Amino acid sequence: LSTYASYDTGKLLYRGQPMTLPVMVNILRIGERSTRRLIDEAQNFLVQNDDGSFVLNTEYFIKGCLSKRRLRGKRYQQLHDNALRQIYAAVSPRQHKHLGYAFQMLEYLSVEYNVLCHNPQERELSEVLPLTCEEYCELIGYNYSNFARLKMMYSKLSVIIDGKREAFCSFVDNGHSTSIFVNPHIVYAGSQYDKVEVLGKFCEV
DSSP states (O other): OGGGBOTTTOBBEETTEEOOHHHHHHHHTSOHHHHHHHHHHTTTTEEEOTTSOEEEOTTTOOOSOOOHHHHTTOOOOOOOHHHHHHHHHHSOGGGGGGHHHHHHHGGGBOTTTOBBBSOTTOOOGGGOOBOOHHHHHHHHTOOGGGHHHHHHHHHTOEEEETTEEEESEEEEEOSSOEEEEEOTTTOOOSSOHHHHGGGGGGGBO
16 A cells, blocks of 8 residues: 555555545455455554545655655665555465565565665676575564475465466575575566566476
8 A cells, every 4th residue: 555655645546536445445455344454453554534535654654755864763664666566466365464575575676686685776797695595584584494484485475477377486596505586577677677587487386
């Protein structure tokens, strides 16, 4: 829902108009009853106005420029609207419970090469520093000793592309360490898609 927030105000808009409950139900694909339950449980983050429109609490979600003073002492994460919507639209409703793990990857996803790395904005391939699985677990606060369980959760995220089921991400072992890359058929924000398209072949289930 945060991807539909208007700049600075947090008001949810769909095609330029205030988002209503029926529109939200259609976007979330979880049914009206589940959507109402979400609204009730997310009262600290999501507010429904008397006119039926919705607003996100800008203390938690904001779209726009943030001053250094506002960010001081706070932890924040930049979200990519298109990528979030692509992932959400691609998976089935029964897979939604695993989406949080997919969204956590986006902060570390190389813009050009779709590998999780320390420097995601780096454009030169030779300078990209991939994250190991252990490093990634440390960054997201996940106990590495339970990594097999985390990997299993990621394996459950898959979509149908051109009639074939493909995983959201894949794990590559070079004999010394294991790196993670995201399927570019699902999410890609770079400018050289032809150079990473083949990675999708390694995600076929």
